[in-house]
Structure formats: structure tokens, C-alpha cells
Amino acid sequence: MDKIIVFETFYNPIEANIVKSRLLDSGMQCFLTDEHTIGMNPLYTQALGGIKLHIFERDLEQATALLQEEGFSPGFSMTSDGGEEEVPVKEAATTGMECPNCGSNHVGYVQATKKRFGMLTVFISFILFVYPFHVNKTYHCFDCEHEFEK
Ligand SMILES: [Zn+2]
CATH class of the missing domain: 3.30.70 (Alpha-Beta Plaits)
Structure with missing residues (x-):
């Protein structure tokens, strides 16, 4: 046995x-x-x-x-806090985009901070047997924290 x-x-x-x-x-x-x-x-x-x-x-x-x-490593853990945690926003090259919220052009093309590993994403990924490891990209205003698509 x-x-x-x-x-x-x-x-x-x-x-x-x-x-x-x-x-x-x-x-x-x-x-x-x-x-x-x-x-x-x-x-x-x-x-x-x-x-x-x-x-x-x-x-x-x-x-x-x-x-x-598959990209897991021993001790790997996708924490169960629902993905609302803030990740450090990487400063990106100037995009020339203007923030629709405050008009600032201090806008970068960065990882979406709010959608990362949302429970729904994880759940759908589980059903489709796809891992939620691709990261959504979005425009992010460094002045007012507004995030928007093109
Ligand atoms: Zn803004």
C-alpha cells in the first residue's frame, strides 16, 4: 500500500x-x-x-x-482576500493620454489594480481550466487614481 x-x-x-x-x-x-x-x-x-x-x-x-x-510553486498561495489588495503601480512611460476624470496627462499604461485576481475571474478561470495569470492592462491617472480604458 x-x-x-x-x-x-x-x-x-x-x-x-x-x-x-x-x-x-x-x-x-x-x-x-x-x-x-x-x-x-x-x-x-x-x-x-x-x-x-x-x-x-x-x-x-x-x-x-x-x-x-503550470506556474505554481511550492507554498504558492493566491490569498483569499478577494483581490482588492492594492499592488504597487509601476510608473509607465508617458502615454499622451488625458485623464477623462481630471484632465491630467500624467497617465500611464499599467496593470489594472482593481481587477487582479477578482473572485469572479478566478471562478470563471476555474470553470474554463484557464489560469487567471494574464494581467489586465489599463490606463491609470497618477493624479486622481482614475482608471480607464482607451
Ligand atoms: Zn485624473
Whole structure:
């Protein structure tokens, strides 16, 4: 009988299911524990130590390699705070665009700060088996923080 080990611990049920699906797709047996409790109340996540993804020890190397290929890394965690967190806005080259909100031309073409890893994006990506790793680009006014499309 093969030994079953905890491969990875997640604090986000969606992320846990994405990884689980990838492993199953590749023919590796795996299962999650504590998923239901955490899904119902995220506050329990810390108390329970997260959602555990179990695999057979013999699959460890293959599973690790697969996830690295997919862009996951050990300890990878897409935090469950819903993607509202502010990321540092990279100063971009002058675009010549004018902010429709305040008229400033101090406008850069940057990563969209508000849509990044929104729960809906993650959810849709999960259904389509596409990872939400591409980043939306948007115009960003450095004076009033307004963000707009062309
Ligand atoms: Zn502005």
C-alpha cells in the first residue's frame, strides 16, 4: 500500500480545487480534506491549518513537476482576500493620454489594480481550466487614481 502524504496546504478552496483538477487530469489520484468546513466559514481556515491536498507519495515528483510547469510553486498561495489588495503601480512611460476624470496627462499604461485576481475571474478561470495569470492592462491617472480604458 502506498503512503499518502499531504502535498500542499491551501487557504483558498478554489485554488485547492484548481490544483486538484490538474493532478486528476494528469492521472494522479488525490483528494482534499477540510474543504467543506473552510468553504462555509473562511475564519476556520487558520484554525484547521488550511485545506490539505493529499497525494500518494510515489506521485510527489510528478505532481511537483507538473505544478511548476503550470506556474505554481511550492507554498504558492493566491490569498483569499478577494483581490482588492492594492499592488504597487509601476510608473509607465508617458502615454499622451488625458485623464477623462481630471484632465491630467500624467497617465500611464499599467496593470489594472482593481481587477487582479477578482473572485469572479478566478471562478470563471476555474470553470474554463484557464489560469487567471494574464494581467489586465489599463490606463491609470497618477493624479486622481482614475482608471480607464482607451
Ligand atoms: Zn485624473
